[in-house]
Amino acid sequence: MKKKSVSLLLLWLLLSVSFISCTDHDVEPQAWLNNLETLLGQGTKSTVEGWIDAGLDDEKTKEAFDKSGDKAALFNSLKTAISIYDQRVYIEDWDHIPGIEKGNYVANGLKSGVSNASWANPDLDLSASDAANFADAKADELSAGTKIYRVTGGNPAGGYWTAQIPASVGDVIGGTAVRPAWNNFSKFYVYEVPAGQTLKVWRGTTAAQQIADGVINPFLPGKAEQIFIPFVVRDATFKTLVKEIPLPW
Structure with a gap:
């Protein structure tokens, strides 16, 4: 017992x-x-x-x-913060921000603006501030029927676009080096160059970016091709042709 x-x-x-x-x-x-x-x-x-x-x-x-x-x-x-990705930057949760690269950021953007003599219009130049977002850039004219794409939570008719549909939000954050503080990645837009027209743009390799001011490691690698449309080209007619479509992911 x-x-x-x-x-x-x-x-x-x-x-x-x-x-x-x-x-x-x-x-x-x-x-x-x-x-x-x-x-x-x-x-x-x-x-x-x-x-x-x-x-x-x-x-x-x-x-x-x-x-x-x-x-x-x-x-x-x-x-x-404008999105959960933006919040993750503040808490330094790098493992849950797609597209970033571990390592030290090294600036590789163009050092000065670029112009195209054949256009003979300074309003079409790639300014120094926009050139800094490119590792290389060349003037181009997109032909009729060409479609370009933009992911944003802000201005549908902004300057930066891609010729390819991004497969994931990581393609936008990492490939086109978009800081989470700049974009909430909530909407997707397409523009098609109208019949009988061309669209003057700058296109080239996206330069690397810091993921936030003061943060060197990790960083946004860039490397994907991006397209910049000069402000003067994005007129009222251009804006009416920008259409929202479902996000691709």
Whole structure:
């Protein structure tokens, strides 16, 4: 009887330790959120939990807040970020931003603007600021029936396009070196050069870009071909021919 009682006591102790261990494991991950809410105010915890439920990595989020010297600023940056990819930049979750490349960024964009003598129109020049987004660039005239494509959450008739349909958001972020802070990648547009017309553009290899100011590693490699349409070409008629189509991914 005594032996049986000892065995039952040991079993009870084992179950108690297991229960406490499981309980601690369940509660502990919430402690940092409770502390953050105490610091930043009511609603902070539920907001962060909403981001995590939407796909933000909980460990990376916790790590970012733990090491941040200005938690209010980090919270505001995450709150105003234009997409989950933009949020991932703020928490340095590089493993979940498609298209980026690990390594040190080295600028390889053109150092000055480019003009085309045969066009004889300075309004069609590739400005220095836009040339910096190209590793190489040449003037071209797209023939009638040519289709070009643009992924954006902003201006449908912006300057940068591709001749190929991107297969994934990584093709846009990495291949055409688009920072997540610039684009929420939510809409897809096509433009077709009308019959009997051509479209004057600049085309070439996309230059590398920093993924964010002050971040050298990782970076956006570029390397895909991109097309730039001068502002003067993107007139009212051009804008009416830009059509939204479903995202390709």
